[in-house]
Amino acid sequence: MENNILERINEAEGLFASYEITGKELARVRQLKDKLENEKMTVSVIGQFKRGKSALTNGILGDKILPVGIVPVTAVVTTIEYGEKGAAVHFANGVVKETAFEDIHTYVNEQENSDNHLGVTKVAIKCPSEFLKSGLTFVDTPGVGSMHENNTEEAYNFVKESDAVIFTLSVDSPINQIEIDFLKNAKEYAAKFYFAVNKIDVIDPEDLDAYIEYCRKFISGLMEVEDIHMFAVSAKKNIGVDELKEAILRDCASESRKILEQSSRLKLHDIIVSALSQITLYRSALSMPGDEFDQRFGEIKEFFEFLHNEAAGLPEALKKNGAVCEAHLNDVKNRLTAKVRELFGIDYHYEIGEVSANGQASGDIVAKIDALCEALNTTLNTIFMYREENAYKVVRRINDLNRLVRKLVKMRDEL
Ligand SMILES: Nc1nc2c(ncn2[C@@H]2O[C@H](COP(=O)(O)OP(=O)(O)OP(=O)(O)O)[C@@H](O)[C@H]2O)c(=O)[nH]1
Ligand SMILES: [Mg+2]
Structure with missing residues (x-):
C-alpha cells in the first residue's frame, strides 16, 4: 500500500483540480506531494502547556533560542531549520519580516502577542545546530489546555503537518484527559512518536520509576503498541536529552522514507x-x-x-x-x-x-x-x-x- 501513496496523491490531485470547491484540498495535497518527493521531514514538540516543550527544544538544539517561562508562553508555531542564524516572522497577509534573534519573543510570547493579535502564522528560524544538518524541520508548538484557546487551536492545527512528534509529559503532573485527547488526535496525523517525560530533576529516583511505569503502560494501551520507550529527561539540567536526540537522528537516517509515506497516507486520508x-x-x-x-x-x-x-x-x-x-x-x-x-x-x-x-x-x-x-x-x-x-x-x-x-x-x- 505504502509504495503507491504517491500515485494516490496524484490521483487525488487530479480530482481536486477539476472542482472549484476543493481548492483548499488541492493546495494541501500539492504540499503533501512536495514533502514526500523532496523527503521533507517535520518533527514537532507537542504537549500540554508548561510541560517544558520550549525548554526541551532549546536543549535539543543546544542553544537558548526560544522563550521559556512559568506562565503560558508559546503563542505561535516556531519552525527551526539548518542554516546561518536568522529569523523571519510570517504574517497572515503574506508579509515576511526579517527579525533579530533577540526579538523573537515579541512575536512568540503569549504575554506580548496575546491571542496572536499580531496575526503571525509562524516564526521561521535558521540555526546551525548539528541536529538539523540532515535537513529536518524541527518545530516548537504552543501548548494545549491553557485558558488561551488560540494556543490549543494552533497546536491542534500544527499536528496535522507533523510527520513525527515528541510528545512531552512532565513529572509534576500525571497524564490527564487533555493530554489523552491531544495524543489520540495526533495519532491520526503523525507516523512516529517519541515520548519525553520532562523535569526529572525535581523527583526522587523511586518516584520517577513509578511515574515512568505508569505512563508507559497507559500510553502503550492508548497507542496500541506493546513496548513504548519513555525518554526520561530534564531539559533544564540537560539530562537524557542526548539519548532522545540520537534516537531521532537514527530514525531520520534509517527510516525517514517509511515515516514520510505512513504520515502521507494519514494526511491524505484527512484531506x-x-x-x-x-x-x-x-x-x-x-x-x-x-x-x-x-x-x-x-x-x-x-x-x-x-x-x-x-x-x-x-x-x-x-x-x-x-x-x-x-x-x-x-x-x-x-x-x-x-x-x-x-x-x-x-x-x-x-x-x-x-x-x-x-x-x-x-x-x-x-x-x-x-x-x-x-x-x-x-x-x-x-x-x-x-x-x-x-x-x-x-x-x-x-x-x-x-x-x-x-x-x-x-x-x-x-x-
Ligand atoms: N525543574 C525543571 N523545570 C523545567 C524543565 N524544563 C522546563 N522547566 C520549567 O517549566 C516551565 C515551562 O517551561 P516551557 O519550556 O516554557 O514550557 P512549554 O511547554 O514550552 O510551555 P508553553 O509554551 O506555555 O506551552 C518553565 O518555568 C521552565 O523553566 C526541567 O527539565 N526541569
Ligand atoms: Mg513553549
Whole structure:
C-alpha cells in the first residue's frame, strides 16, 4: 500500500483540480506531494502547556533560542531549520519580516502577542545546530489546555503537518484527559512518536520509576503498541536529552522514507475527509431557497463594493508601494474567504503569496481588487448554479459531484 501513496496523491490531485470547491484540498495535497518527493521531514514538540516543550527544544538544539517561562508562553508555531542564524516572522497577509534573534519573543510570547493579535502564522528560524544538518524541520508548538484557546487551536492545527512528534509529559503532573485527547488526535496525523517525560530533576529516583511505569503502560494501551520507550529527561539540567536526540537522528537516517509515506497516507486520508465534508456543506448550501440565495448574493456584492471603495480611498503614496498593495490584496483574499464561509458555508481557497519587501506597485490596486471580486462572483455563480435555467447543466453538475463523492469515498476506504 505504502509504495503507491504517491500515485494516490496524484490521483487525488487530479480530482481536486477539476472542482472549484476543493481548492483548499488541492493546495494541501500539492504540499503533501512536495514533502514526500523532496523527503521533507517535520518533527514537532507537542504537549500540554508548561510541560517544558520550549525548554526541551532549546536543549535539543543546544542553544537558548526560544522563550521559556512559568506562565503560558508559546503563542505561535516556531519552525527551526539548518542554516546561518536568522529569523523571519510570517504574517497572515503574506508579509515576511526579517527579525533579530533577540526579538523573537515579541512575536512568540503569549504575554506580548496575546491571542496572536499580531496575526503571525509562524516564526521561521535558521540555526546551525548539528541536529538539523540532515535537513529536518524541527518545530516548537504552543501548548494545549491553557485558558488561551488560540494556543490549543494552533497546536491542534500544527499536528496535522507533523510527520513525527515528541510528545512531552512532565513529572509534576500525571497524564490527564487533555493530554489523552491531544495524543489520540495526533495519532491520526503523525507516523512516529517519541515520548519525553520532562523535569526529572525535581523527583526522587523511586518516584520517577513509578511515574515512568505508569505512563508507559497507559500510553502503550492508548497507542496500541506493546513496548513504548519513555525518554526520561530534564531539559533544564540537560539530562537524557542526548539519548532522545540520537534516537531521532537514527530514525531520520534509517527510516525517514517509511515515516514520510505512513504520515502521507494519514494526511491524505484527512484531506479526503475534509473534501467530503466540504461537499456536504456545499450540498446543503445548494438547497437554500431562491430568495435566500438572492439575499446572500446581494450581501456579497455589497462587500465587493465596500472593498472597491476601501482600496480607492487608500492614500496615493501607499497605492504606489508594491509591498503595501500586495499585502492589501492578500488581506482582501483572507477577508473574502471569511465572507464566503459566513454567507455560503463553504471554504473558498486563495493562495496567499509571500510579499516581496521592496517591489514597485505593478498595476492599479483598485482594478486588481475589482478583478478579484469579479472572478469570485463568476465562480460563485457557477458553483451555486445561481439563476441557472438550463436543466441539463444542473443535472450534469449534480451527477458530476456524485461521481466525485463515490471516488473519494472509495479512495478514503482504501487508505
Ligand atoms: N525543574 C525543571 N523545570 C523545567 C524543565 N524544563 C522546563 N522547566 C520549567 O517549566 C516551565 C515551562 O517551561 P516551557 O519550556 O516554557 O514550557 P512549554 O511547554 O514550552 O510551555 P508553553 O509554551 O506555555 O506551552 C518553565 O518555568 C521552565 O523553566 C526541567 O527539565 N526541569
Ligand atoms: Mg513553549
